[in-house]
Amino acid sequence: MQNFIASAEKFIHTNVLARQHVRRDTDVSRMDMACIIFMCAVIMLAFFIFLWVRIYSLEIGYRISDDHKVHEELVQENKKLKVERAALKSSSRLETIALNRLGMTLPRKTQVVIVPW
Amino acid sequence: MVKMKSRNELAKNIRFIAMGFMVLFAVTGLRAYFLQVLKSGELTEIIQGQYMTSVELMPYRGTVYDRNGAELAASLDVESLYARPGLVRDPKGAAKLLAPILEMPTQAVYRILASTKPFVWLQRKVTPTQADKIKALKIEGVGFLKESQRFYPQKELAAQVLGFVGVDSQGLEGIERQYDRIIKGKSRKLFADRDAKGRHVFVEGLQPLDQSRQGNDLLLSIDKNIQHIAEKELQAAVALSEAKGGTAIVMDPWTGEILASAVCPLFNPNQYAESARESWRNRAVSDIYEPGSTFKTFLVASALEEGIVKPSDMFFCENGSYRVARRVIHDVHAYGWLDVASIIKRSSNIGVSKIGKQLGKEQMYQYIRRFGFTAETGISLPAEQSGFMPSLKNCSEHTQSAISFGQSITVTPLQMVTAYSAIANGGMLMQPQIVKRIVDGAGAVVKQNGPVVKRRVISEKTAGIMRDMLKQVVAPGGTGTKAAVEGYCVAGKTGTSQKIDQGGYSHSKIIASFAGFVPADDPRLAIIVLVDEPQRMRYGGEIAAPAFSRMANAMLNYLHVPPEPAPVQDPDLLKEIRTEPVKLAKLDEA
Incomplete structure (x- = not known):
């Protein structure tokens, strides 16, 4: 048995392993290296661009949210001022001021002269 | 030999480990399939709920x-x-x-x-x-x-x-x-x-x-300054007469636009819960009343339009007391013979009921409906009433007489001012408008409401004749002299009608009113004033007509409507104006 195994080993070494073409490590060519580096750089660049776009859109989103708040506040302020102006210009208030504070009266007919064109 | 054995064991170990990894990858792949494909929807919702939100x-x-x-x-x-x-x-x-x-x-x-x-x-x-x-x-x-x-x-x-x-x-x-x-x-x-x-x-x-x-x-047809004038004068009239309340409507007779709709007592809608519910009601459209003598205008207009009477026709007014069927009609004063114009001027119930009799029930009913009574005007306000009159079948001789002078028929103030506008504008019944325009948030016009002519009720000629008769009401000797406005010619009619109380007409509860338009020959405003249950100055000519006059005066001033030119009374004054040069002060002397 031991003889059989030894002879088998010898056979494999002589006819199989010895006949294999073993490639030797050769130096990777410079072109290949450059290609690999270039590909890596492109991938990294794409990744950074994606990240930058994502972060920028988030920033814009925050700004929109802030501006939206400011816009709402300004719209409300504008409406409040319009309501206040309407109240200040109310006919009864203006008449009271004119009659009581400023001592004004409605003109009599004799005080109004219509000038024909 | 030893080497071969260890190599085999190595290969076996490698295979074993490889199989182990394959099993792990298979399990991971299955789990990934389960999560990414089978449970995808459910998990996406959970994630979105955590980082996504809706803002209402x-x-x-x-x-x-x-x-x-x-x-x-x-x-x-x-x-x-x-x-x-x-x-x-x-x-x-x-x-x-x-x-x-x-x-x-x-x-x-x-x-x-x-x-x-x-x-x-x-x-x-x-x-x-x-x-x-x-x-x-x-x-x-x-x-x-x-x-x-x-x-x-x-x-x-x-x-x-x-x-x-x-x-x-x-x-x-x-x-x-x-x-x-x-x-x-x-x-x-x-x-x-x-x-x-x-x-x-x-x-x-x-x-x-x-x-x-x-x-x-919404852009309304209401003018806030005209509204203020109407409310102020109405409140003054109600306070002066110690009345329960009042209504005043101002309409542009050519377009049907409501320039003012005043109701007294007022309330503040900012604190509506603090005022009585009755004060919330828009009496201009929701309250019906018997119009009284202001209704005579339409009866006479109908008879003139049909050619049944002429302005110069004379009617005997029975010296103030006239039996119709089993009832007696009275005039405030005893009159003998009056022409049609005088019947309106002096507001004779007897005279107008005789005109109504000549016109006939059927035609009277027809014209009442044509003037817009007993039907809603269609104004875009809630709770509008249509008013009421007995059916033609149930209209007795006495009822016909009563309707002639504005009793046994109920109308709304809006119907009255719309009908008077028809007289003012030459005979066209206009659709009352309260909303001029609807505009969206961007300022684009969604809907524009223009004047709508419902129908011609009477001819221009008849309207002109009625206008002249109504001018006489406000002239000396008429019932509405207090409605006159200095510098302008007014046409209108007074009304004093009894209210129904406990199944019959009340002697104490009345509605005093005046309806008219000004300037009479080129009307800018049609106005109705109603004072509900005045305790003092109880006639339309005493309380409603003066309120009309004050309102019209202030409104015409505001609208810059020039007074109608009056004939020069004093020629010497005119000479003085022409010959006296006016010395203008120089600015630098001021």
């Missing part, structure tokens, strides 16, 4: 303007205070802090905070001062939500026309109710990402917001 933008209720763009009703955001009782750590302590700010009893606030509900309102629509004080307390479980509050900056002005909104911004009366669907706006949901601090990030941007949730704005 509340609607803006549209603004109501007068015809010149003055705000009559507008909405502003105010804060409403809520609590999540489950998150309030110390309800008693919180109640003690909040109660004085909210001006509520401490016990009441405590009851709300101790509630088992997940969400409760503490107080809706608090003032900005209250909101600032409560925010400063930083009570956990208590927060604010924005709600819309309606403001009426002109206060009582045109309150019955505008109406008001409830606590949930729903229209309850008047224009607010009639146009609720059009002006209330729509809420919108926007989706946004939410960051770790809970801030909203609108990564998809925002569309222009206001236009999409802004309700439509």
Whole structure:
């Protein structure tokens, strides 16, 4: 048995392993290296661009949210001022001021002269 | 040999490990398939719920303007205070802090905070001062939500026309109710990402917001200054006569636009709950009354139009007492023979009932309907009444007489002023209008209402004859001399009608009225004034006519309507004006 195994080993070494073409490590060519580096750089660049776009859109989103708040506040302020102006210009208030504070009266007919064109 | 053995074992180990990895990868792949494919929808929802949120933008209720763009009703955001009782750590302590700010009893606030509900309102629509004080307390479980509050900056002005909104911004009366669907706006949901601090990030941007949730704005035909004049003079008349109330409507007779619709007593729609419910009612369209002598105008106009009578025809007015069937009709004064113009001028019930008899029931009914009575005008205001008269079948001889002088028939003030406008404009019945225009949030016109002619009621000639007769009412000797306006010619008719009380006509409860138009020959305003149950100065000519005069005078001034030229009485004065040069002061001497 031991003889059989030894002879088998010898056979494999002589006819199989010895006949294999073993490639030797050769130096990777410079072109290949450059290609690999270039590909890596492109991938990294794409990744950074994606990240930058994502972060920028988030920033814009925050700004929109802030501006939206400011816009709402300004719209409300504008409406409040319009309501206040309407109240200040109310006919009864203006008449009271004119009659009581400023001592004004409605003109009599004799005080109004219509000038024909 | 030893080497071969170890190599085999190595290969076996490698295979074993490889199989182990394959099993692991298979399990991972299956799990990935389970999560990514089978459970995909469910898990996506959970994730989105964590980082995505929807922001609900509340609607803006549209603004109501007068015809010149003055705000009559507008909405502003105010804060409403809520609590999540489950998150309030110390309800008693919180109640003690909040109660004085909210001006509520401490016990009441405590009851709300101790509630088992997940969400409760503490107080809706608090003032900005209250909101600032409560925010400063930083009570956990208590927060604010924005709600819309309606403001009426002109206060009582045109309150019955505008109406008001409830606590949930729903229209309850008047224009607010009639146009609720059009002006209330729509809420919108926007989706946004939410960051770790809970801030909203609108990564998809925002569309222009206001236009999409802004309700439509209304531009009314009401002129706030004319409305103010009408309300002021009406209030004065009601106070002077110690009356229960009053109504006045001012209409443009050529377009049917309502320039003013005043009702007394007034109320403030900003605090509508504090006034009596009766004061909310728009009596101009919702109240019916027997018009009395102001109705004679239409009976005579109908008879003239049919050629049944001429202005010069004479009628015997029975010296003030006339039996019709089993009833007796009276005149205020005893008259003998009067022509048609004088019957109107002196307001003879007997004279007009004889004209009505000649006209006949069928034609009388036909013309009453053609003038717009016993039917709604179709004005866009809620709760409009149509008025009533007995059916033709049930119209007895006496009823026919009574209808001739404005009793046994009920009308609304709006119907009366619309019918008088038909006389003023030469015979065309116009559609009353209260809303001129509807505009959307971007300012584009959604709907424009122009003048609408319903029908021709009488010819221009008949209208002209009636105009001349109505001028005589206001001339010396007529019942409406106090309606005269200095510098202008007025045409109109007085009315004093008894109200129904306990099944019969009351002697104490009356409605005094005056309806007319000015300037008579080129009318700008058709006005009706009603005073309800005056205790003093009880005739239309005594209380309603002077109120008409004051209103018309002020309104014509405001509209810059020049007085009608009067003939020069004093030629010497004219000479003086022409020969005396006017010395102008130089500016640098001033």
